[in-house]
Amino acid sequence: MNALAATSRNFKQAAKLLGLDSKLEKSLLIPFREIKVECTIPKDDGTLVSFVGFRVQHDNARGPMKGGIRYHHEVGVQAKLSYSSLLIILNGILQVDPDEVNALAQLMTWKTAVANIPYGGAKGGIGCTPGKLSKSELERLTRVFTQKIHDLIGIHTDVPAPDMGTNSQTMAWILDEYSKFHGYSPAVVTGKPVGNTISCFKLCKLINSKDLGGSLGREAATGRGVLFATEVLLEEHGKKLEDQRFVIQGFGNVGSWAAQLISEAGGQVIAVSDVTGAIKNNKGLNIKELLKHSSENHGIRGFTGGEPIDPGSLLIEDCDVLIPAALGGVINRENANDIKAKFIVEAANHPTDPEADEILSKKGVVILPDIYANSGGVTVSYFEWVQNIQGFMWDEEKVNAELRTYIIRAFNNMKEMCKTYNCDLRMGAFTLGVNRVARATVLRGWEA
Numbered sequence: 001m002n003a004l005a006a007t008s009r010n011f012k013q014a015a016k017l018l019g020l021d022s023k024l025e026k027s028l029l030i031p032f033r034e035i036k037v038e039c040t041i042p043k044d045d046g047t048l049v050s051f052v053g054f055r056v057q058h059d060n061a062r063g064p065m066k067g068g069i070r071y072h073h074e075v076g077v078q079a080k081l082s083y084s085s086l087l088i089i090l091n092g093i094l095q096v097d098p099d100e101v102n103a104l105a106q107l108m109t110w111k112t113a114v115a116n117i118p119y120g121g122a123k124g125g126i127g128c129t130p131g132k133l134s135k136s137e138l139e140r141l142t143r144v145f146t147q148k149i150h151d152l153i154g155i156h157t158d159v160p161a162p163d164m165g166t167n168s169q170t171m172a173w174i175l176d177e178y179s180k181f182h183g184y185s186p187a188v189v190t191g192k193p194v195g196n197t198i199s200c201f202k203l204c205k206l207i208n209s210k211d212l213g214g215s216l217g218r219e220a221a222t223g224r225g226v227l228f229a230t231e232v233l234l235e236e237h238g239k240k241l242e243d244q245r246f247v248i249q250g251f252g253n254v255g256s257w258a259a260q261l262i263s264e265a266g267g268q269v270i271a272v273s274d275v276t277g278a279i280k281n282n283k284g285l286n287i288k289e290l291l292k293h294s295s296e297n298h299g300i301r302g303f304t305g306g307e308p309i310d311p312g313s314l315l316i317e318d319c320d321v322l323i324p325a326a327l328g329g330v331i332n333r334e335n336a337n338d339i340k341a342k343f344i345v346e347a348a349n350h351p352t353d354p355e356a357d358e359i360l361s362k363k364g365v366v367i368l369p370d371i372y373a374n375s376g377g378v379t380v381s382y383f384e385w386v387q388n389i390q391g392f393m394w395d396e397e398k399v400n401a402e403l404r405t406y407i408i409r410a411f412n413n414m415k416e417m418c419k420t421y422n423c424d425l426r427m428g429a430f431t432l433g434v435n436r437v438a439r440a441t442v443l444r445g446w447e448a
């Protein structure tokens with residue numbers, strides 16, 4: 001099932017439970033605005049190359065639209081989908097699948113509402129292979145993309161952030177390019193650099209240096225939110241994190257921070273994969289060593305602290321908690337029956353197809369849904385935006401403590417909805433998010 005069909009199916013189920021009027025339902029589903037731009041840049045050898053960029057702005061009833069920008073050669077590719085709904089290659093130009101970006105933008109609308117932060121939802125992407133572009137080519141591409149969309153984003157309109165294939169450096173380039181048109185505007189993007197997260201020519205990394213208004217704690221926030229969400233879920237089931245064996249797919253920003261924080265908290269991470277391969281150690285991987293290896297070797301392949309395994313079998317490894325933290329659609333009807341985890345914590349966006357949801361639910365697997373489980377990133381993005389607007393910086397302890405409060409509060413709100421509508425956690429999260437957006441829409445007098 002394609003990402004948009006899957007997301008819309010979950011939305012419609014929630015709308016039915018909430019008894020939404022069909023006109024309101026339709027208006028909540030249709031995106032506010034879809035932007036598609038051509039981005040042509042000279043490569044380092046002088047030849048011209050074109051890419052297609054998207055920004056889908058889904059809904060702004062609760063505030064400025066918010067969501068990441070993804071650079072990926074297969075932005076939107078989901079395993080096992082029909083090719084036509086995936087990456088489209090037209091005249092040699094890589095295109096992002098608009099349906100995928102649309103689905104991700106819609107998920108952001110429900111996610112910001114679940115987190116109860118004053119935003120709507122958006123998502124963007126450029127169909128490119130960041131690993132095959134030099135740093136200066138990536139910078140030119142980011143600047144051209146920003147030039148094409150600068151008057152459609154803004155501090156109170158749409159605030160981008162990092163996602164797959166982008167990072168704090170990408171956000172610094174967007175900030176700089178946007179500021180050429182609108183004056184210095186740090187709050188136009190979040191996930192900006194802080195002094196200890198990014199190399200900057202020969203200048204040394206500085207602890208606690210909030211370069212360009214980046215917030216302390218944002219880099220780790222999605223992984224930290226995953227940790228807090230997992231702790232509260234396990235506690236509810238009478239289990240301790242220290243007794244659980246974890247398997248994590250993806251070792252980028254989200255996966256590697258989740259692995260690090262879970263292992264620091266006493267959990268045993270027994271298998272991890274990334275685009276270069278998969279590795280397993282039944283006694284627990286040494287995550288500090290794996291992080292060092294991965295940053296020195298651009299991936300986990302070749303790590304000697306575990307056995308290499310088939311990346312295709314990672315999701316069905318025997319474990320207690322499975323954390324997909326890479327692509328969408330990876331848990332589907334093809335592999336759902338073989339999944340052995342008792343809990344799935346969705347750190348990635350839409351990793352589970354609705355068909356797999358049904359199979360897993362029958363098996364008694366508890367799924368912590370993406371729009372709740374990975375909301376730590378956008379929550380700390382909100383804290384960054386607030387700090388930028390106030391011109392006042394928080395220390396990391398405050399950021400992490402506030403994040404914990406938001407994650408626990410959202411869990412309790414989601415559980416309330418599960419009780420009210422007698423539904424699973426995914427529908428608890430969807431009914432919570434959709435209800436909040438619907439209320440704002442009606443209160444603003446926007447319903448048809």
Ligand SMILES: NC(=O)C1=CN([C@@H]2O[C@H](COP(=O)(O)OP(=O)(O)OC[C@H]3O[C@@H](n4cnc5c(N)ncnc54)[C@H](O)[C@@H]3O)[C@@H](O)[C@H]2O)C=CC1
Nearest residue numbers: 163164165222250251252253254274275326348349374377
């Ligand atoms: N960065 C953020 O703050 C947030 C990210 N997310 C979601 O989390 C997921 C990961 O995002 P990031 O960590 O930011 O991206 P990233 O670009 O930092 O890392 C992606 C990771 O996935 C791995 N990967 C790619 N294809 C793979 C495959 N076929 N099998 C196994 N691993 C594969 C890559 O090697 C890399 O380790 C995405 O779904 C993203 O939308 C969700 C909320 C916030």
Ligand SMILES: O=C(O)CCC(=O)C(=O)O
Nearest residue numbers: 067068161163377378381
């Ligand atoms: O931090 C943000 O604003 C957006 C993060 C994001 O793209 C996501 O939660 O999927």
